[in-house]
Amino acid sequence: MSTIDWKNLSFGYLPTNANVRCYYKDGKWSKPELNNSEYINMHMAATCLHYGQEAFEGLKAYMGKDGKIRLFRVQENAKRMIESARYIQMAPPTEEMFVESVKMAIEANKEFVPPYESGATLYVRPLLIGTSAQVGVKPSADYMFMVFVTPVGPYFKEGFKPVNVIIDRDHDRAAPLGTGHIKVGGNYAASLISLDLCHKQGYSTVLYLDAAEKKYIDECGPANFFAIKGKSYITPKSHSILPSITNMSLMELAKDMGLTVECRKVPVEELSTFVEAGACGTAAVISPIGKIVDPNQNHVYEYSKDGNAGAISTQLYNRLKAIQYGDEADKFGWITIVR
Ligand code: PLP
Ligand code: COI
Numbered sequence: 001m002s003t004i005d006w007k008n009l010s011f012g013y014l015p016t017n018a019n020v021r022c023y024y025k026d027g028k029w030s031k032p033e034l035n036n037s038e039y040i041n042m043h044m045a046a047t048c049l050h051y052g053q054e055a056f057e058g059l060k061a062y063m064g065k066d067g068k069i070r071l072f073r074v075q076e077n078a079k080r081m082i083e084s085a086r087y088i089q090m091a092p093p094t095e096e097m098f099v100e101s102v103k104m105a106i107e108a109n110k111e112f113v114p115p116y117e118s119g120a121t122l123y124v125r126p127l128l129i130g131t132s133a134q135v136g137v138k139p140s141a142d143y144m145f146m147v148f149v150t151p152v153g154p155y156f157k158e159g160f161k162p163v164n165v166i167i168d169r170d171h172d173r174a175a176p177l178g179t180g181h182i183k184v185g186g187n188y189a190a191s192l193i194s195l196d197l198c199h200k201q202g203y204s205t206v207l208y209l210d211a212a213e214k215k216y217i218d219e220c221g222p223a224n225f226f227a228i229k230g231k232s233y234i235t236p237k238s239h240s241i242l243p244s245i246t247n248m249s250l251m252e253l254a255k256d257m258g259l260t261v262e263c264r265k266v267p268v269e270e271l272s273t274f275v276e277a278g279a280c281g282t283a284a285v286i287s288p289i290g291k292i293v294d295p296n297q298n299h300v301y302e303y304s305k306d307g308n309a310g311a312i313s314t315q316l317y318n319r320l321k322a323i324q325y326g327d328e329a330d331k332f333g334w335i336t337i338v339r
Contacts, residue, residue: 004112004114004151006114006115006118006119006120006151007118007119007120007153008153009114009120009151009152009153010152010153010154010157011123011152011153011154011155011283012150012152013150014112014150014151015038015150016108016109016112016148016149016150016151017036017108017109017112018034018035018036018105018108018109019034019035019038019105019146019147019148019149020032020033020034020035020101020102020104020105020108020146020147020148021033021035021144021145021146022093022097022101022144022145022146023142023143023144023145024091024142024143024144024145025142029091029093029094029097029145032097032100032101032104034104034108035146038148040129040144040146042129042131042144043131043132043133044133045133045134045135046129046130046131046132046133046134046140047130047131047132047134047138047139047140048129048130048131048140050134050135051130051134051137052088052184052185052186053088053089053090053129053130053139053140054127054128054129054130054184054185054186055081055084055085055088055090055127055128055182055183055184055185056081056125056126056127056128056183056184056185057077057078057080057081057124057125057126057127057183058077058123058124058125058183058281058282058283059071059072059073059074059077059102059123059124059126059245059282060072060121060122060123060124060152060282060324061106061113061121061122061124061149061338062121062122062324062325062326063113063114063115063116063122063325064116064325064326064327065116065117065325065326065327066326068326068337068338068339069106069110069113069122069337069338069339070324070325070326070335070336070337070338071102071103071106071124071335071336071337071338072245072249072323072324072334072335073245073249073334074098074099074102074336075095075099075336076245076248077098077102077126077245078093078095078098078099079095080182080183080243080245081093081098081126081128081183082095082098083181083182084128084182084183084184085128087179087182087184088139088179088182088184089139090128090130090139090140090143091143092128093126093128093145097145098126098145099336101126101145101146101147102124102126102147103336103338104147105124105147105148105149106122106124106149106338106339107338107339109122109149110339112149112150112151113151114151116325119153119154119159120151120152120153121151121152122149122150122151122152123149123150123151123152123282123283124147124148124149125147125148125149125150126145126146126147127145127146127147127148128143128144128145129143129144130142130143131143131144152283154285155222155281155283155284155285155287156204156205156284156287158204158287160285160286160287160288160309160314160317161288161307161308161309162287162288162289162290162291162303162304162307162308162309163203163204163205163279163287163288163289163290164202164203164204164289164290164291164292164293165198165203165204165205165206165207165220165221165279165289165291165292165293166198166201166203166206166207166292166293166294166295167206167207167208167209167268167292167293167294167295167296168194168197168198168206168207168208169209169214169294169296170194171190171191171193171194171208172190172208172211173187173190173191173194173208173218173219173240174187174190174211174219174240175211175240176210176211176212176239176240177239178240180218180219180238180239180240180241180242181239181240181241181242181243182242183242187242188222191206191221191222194206194208195221203293204221204287205220205221205222205223205279206220206221207219207220207221207225207292208220209268210238210240211240214268215267215268216236216238216265216266216267216268217236217266217267217268217270217271218236218238218240218241219240219241219242220279220289221279221284222281222283222284223244223246223279223280223281223283223284223287224236224241224242224244224246224247224279224280224281225266225277225278225279226247226250226277226278226279226280227266227271227274227275227276227277227278228259228274228275228276228277228310228312228313229273229274229275230275231258231259231260232259232260232261232262233250233251233254233259233260233261233262233312234262234264234266234270234274235247235251235261235262235263235266236263236264236265236266237263237264237265238265244280244281245282246280246281246282246284246285246286246320247280247281249320249332249334250280250286250316250320251263252332253316253319253320254312254316257312257315257316257319259312268294271292271301272301274301274303275303275310276288276303276309276310276311276312276313277289277292277301277303278309278313285317285320285321286309286313286316286317286320288303288304288308288309288310288313289303289304290302290303290304290307291303291304323335
């Protein structure tokens with residue numbers, strides 16, 4: 001695998017050796033098995049194709065200085081997929097089969113885990129789909145759960161440099177009582193139009209507002225939003241925000257660093273009071289935000305004048321990465337060693 005240019009990888013797809021699949025039939029899951037095909041052969045009337053019976057997860061495997069491969073809070077991803085599955089009426093995987101399949105997929109592709117300090121990681125993508133034929137709007141009887149992996153570089157090309165973000169008041173990714181809190185494909189389909197518009201205008205991602213009133217901060221593209229004000233770590237609370245495992249961890253780290261954590265509604269006007277702002281998630285890690293533009297209100301909120309991340313975001317980023325790579329003791333019990 002020496003042909004991979006680890007340092008210049010983008011957040012894309014590269015083929016690997018194998019993926020892992022489990023099948024749900026007659027009320028039971030089969031054991032995880034390896035598969036060498038990058039393709040899925042399925043019925044044209046499968047419910048995932050027509051009615052969006054599809055949920056996915058995203059986590060990363062990290063190569064430590066000690067040569068060990070680590071997973072970060074994989075049980076939380078399993079629990080979240082179970083939640084997603086239940087909400088859209090799919091057969092949920094068990095936590096054990098989820099974790100076993102993730103480990104198996106990494107074992108089968110261990111030479112694709114990027115080296116320590118290359119800046120790249122192995123992205124792990126579990127996927128659950130309804131596979132049986134159905135033309136009426138009804139849940140599938142059969143399901144497939146799979147895990148594939150692919151080495152990735154930073155999600156935003158800026159890496160840990162501030163990105164610029166635009167508020168989109170003309171589109172919503174999820175309804176107030178809809179599916180924003182679970183990780184299903186439809187939310188991402190709904191976000192493509194605003195992402196396209198924001199990219200065309202030169203922004204890295206979109207900041208959504210609450211769909212009902214457009215008064216409060218919601219998701220930040222495929223990531224959660226957080227901000228720093230004084231000694232507080234502030235992050236929006238909303239039913240349409242995906243409960244980010246990264247954000248959950250940053251809240252714990254912030255507390256550990258002596259900050260107060262506020263998870264609450266964040267009014268748009270409050271943006272002008274923040275000293276630092278960022279987007280956080282598995283893919284984004286922490287992406288500091290340089291400025292947020294609100295075109296409808298003709299307002300720009302600036303958080304980085306010198307082109308660098310703020311001091312607290314930098315400390316949080318360094319601690320999170322140190323735990324993920326095994327450079328700092330895992331005092332929260334977040335790490336699973338794969339091998
Ligand atoms: N919000 C959305 C919409 C996402 O797609 C993601 C990515 O998974 C996140 C937030 C961050 O969640 P996590 O930190 O669990 O990756
Ligand atoms: C992640 O952060 O893992 C995501 O799923 C975000 C995006 C690539 C959909």
